[in-house]
Amino acid sequence: MEPLINWGALQELQRPPMPDQGPGGPNWDNIAPMYNMMAEMERSYTYDQMDCFDTDAEDTVLDIGCGPGRITCVMAERAKSVTALDMYPKMLETCRANAAARGLSNVNPVLLDWREAELGKNIRQHDIVIASRSVGMWDIQKLNAFAKKYAVIVCWANAPSIPPILDELFASTRAPEIPGRGRPPLREDRRVGYNAVWNMVYDLGADPNIRIITDGFTKTFDTADTAVDWLRGLQPFDDDRYLPVFRQNLAPYMSQNADGTVTFKRETKSYVLWWKPVPAGTP
Template identity: 30%
Template sequence: MDTPLKIAAIDWEEMWVRQTALHAGQRDDENGCYERAWLAPLGSETSTYTDELLSRMELRWNQSVLDIGCGNGAIATALARRVRSVTALDADPRMLAAITHRALAEGITNLHFIHARWEAVEIGRDIEPHDVALASRFFPLTNLRAFIERMNRAATALCYLTWIVGEREEERAISEILGTEHHPLPEYGIIYNLLYTMGLHPSVEIFESRGTQVFRSIEEAVHDLTRGYQSRIESAGKKAEIESWVKSRLSDDGGLLRRRTSSRWALIGWRRS
């Protein structure tokens, strides 16, 4: 009889690196497969993601929260209204400029900013531990264990991270039109199992976010939904087919084009002991 393979015997980080490399390798920009997470969409966008996420986090008014990879600041500014203080960290100065503008416009004074790469931050020197560390829609291409270990040192009470469940509709469609094998991002189960083998006893909750993207033109929509694939689409002569697919996902609203979106996310959390 075969002996079941124990979770601890599997190299979950190597599996993560391999699957991430396959996903990145199908794009024009192998080192930028998370560009869409960094940059705001070209069209305006509304989403229930922030509300759905924060409603599931254990937060108290007297806590400090570290937002790792804060992006455009939507989550950090929402957090700042619920807790004592928030530190927003991002490697992209454009994102910090956006969040600074947002905080000033909304009169938020308990939000602090750090311009740094998370993997280069030394806890206790560059940043003090916070009560809660959050990595929303995080994106370590490699060194997942080191990313988690640094998060663990940065929090005294709780750590949270989110990862997409399933695949992006547009990436699957692009692969089918190009006739290439589709490699989605790694599944959240790899993160969970790595945490388990590290003795961190994670919990997982799946939630859904819904939203609407708004574009001024079909060209704008195509450009946004095909980021990272445009050179391959053009070289394959599939631009017209891609445009046709994008059009099928849009509705015309008085000259504006709207795309309804729905995504599932895994909220993975663990308590610091």
């Protein structure tokens, strides 16, 4: 059955596409260290995201565009196994290292472009298939086909993503660019946000669930100087003349703790949308 409204087309009009993950696009390997640092700061919020749906000890999980393993590691603690799929060797290497550091032996890294994944040929069905802010979320029918229990999408909920957050923290420091920075700002329009994704899943014939949750990035440091030094590593700049403005940019998100430590916290919002997969052609 054809949908009454082409939500996918409306979504494309509302915002520019994600930076290309293929040849000619940005090399995500070059920014793997930065994304690994951001994933570390998002760890507690990641547990909240994965708590939205139930995971059994016998479930198999596919994490599409796993990056440094932010979701892979959390799900590997809960499920039988996780296939961590990414097309960039450095991202996959970082994911593998993070899994090992957390004592996880049930992670299977796969170097593959999701757009080249073929069901039953190079990737089998998994119980839970997750696309978090990755190329996997742009083809909902394919995501649905690879899942047996749940298909899951995680993305920003009408709230800042990593590039604009870094733009804010590193404003006027001449930090090097990352994919997504320097683009025209997203045209925020609540009429075409996560509701569009929900409706696309609904039009598959599925019954989508959605939760909007607090997300963010936080880390506690021994001193303010330690915090500044570590956070500067997200987008290093060489000239110390920009340190005062960098400290000023960080100030709204820094708090002093009773024990003398300092906590950085920059919160935002994400949505978690999940559904039980339906056969192709379900009315």
